[in-house]
């Protein structure tokens with residue numbers, strides 16, 4: 473089949489409250505790319521269950537993420553939005569790719585090491601280790617050229633590329649080798665309470681993350697408490713002692729698209745309190761209209777379900793085609809001839 477536009481695929485786990493890290497590192501980019509690429513955006517519920525999830529929460533968060541995709545500006549007429557578990561080809565190619573994944577590659581993944589370290593060793597699920605193979609399946613099923621993600625997914629993308637190359641070498645050209653698409657500003661938003669750790673939706677502490685659905689006064693409370701330093705100097709920096717201020721500047725930059733020099737000039741002679749107030753204002757200006765749209769979508773479950781059903785149908789056509797090809801290449805006997 474002749475593809476007119478290159479393809480993009482990305483996804484977010486419905487494993488907690490989406491943060492401004494998810495928005496600035498991923499979602500915001502997706503909205504920009506939706507005209508230039510043929511886009512597939514999934515809600516990766518099967519990845520979420522690699523750590524224990526409460527069923528009620530998983531159900532609610534899956535819809536919540538879908539509504540946030542729409543509220544952020546993804547247009548279901550132009551892009552395909554779907555739930556990963558609605559397209560069984562993901563699980564099927566996931567298994568095939570698990571069988572192709574050297575254990576050494578999987579054990580090397582820093583996200584596996586970090587997440588496994590947070591659990592008792594004998595209760596770490598096998599799914600957590602195999603997580604990158606399922607992510608590779610998500611991407612390769614759509615023959616995606618580009619994968620817009622935050623910086624923390626770089627290693628998983630490398631894994632996907634290596635695995636695809638290995639498969640192609642063993643069985644003949646089957647998969648497009650995808651590229652990571654990582655934004656210049658906002659690819660790694662850090663925790664407000666601990667600017668040396670990535671802002672994460674699964675971190676429990678109250679002042680760690682700004683959530684996309686936080687009310688304006690909550691955003692203010694969190695940002696005003698953000699950890700800074702005692703240098704009293706507002707400039708971009710990679711020094712760990714200045715990570716808090718650098719993080720606030722990064723958030724400001726990701727929301728305003730201004731250059732480092734312009735931002736530093738803007739804050740020249742001002743204090744950290746002014747910087748924080750400006751960050752609060754930018755975040756709330758962005759989140760307020762988004763939250764209004766979110767409230768409309770989340771209160772229309774029928775509409776949301778219809779979008780997800782249409783999305784799964786469209787995604788299945790593409791995914792099934794690649795799955796068949798991969799199975800055929802490997803020597804599976806396909807049902808009904810071909």
Ligand code: TYM
Nearest residue numbers: 482483484485493494497498607610621622659660661671
């Ligand atoms: P997840 O759900 O952890 O995060 C979703 C997206 O948000 C980005 N992100 C961040 N960006 C900047 N700063 C942060 N603090 C921050 N935290 C998260 C992530 O990089 C990601 O782009 N493994 C993926 C989900 C996944 C996927 C895929 C992604 C499954 N299959 C296929 C792309 C393609 C994950 O855990 O994302």
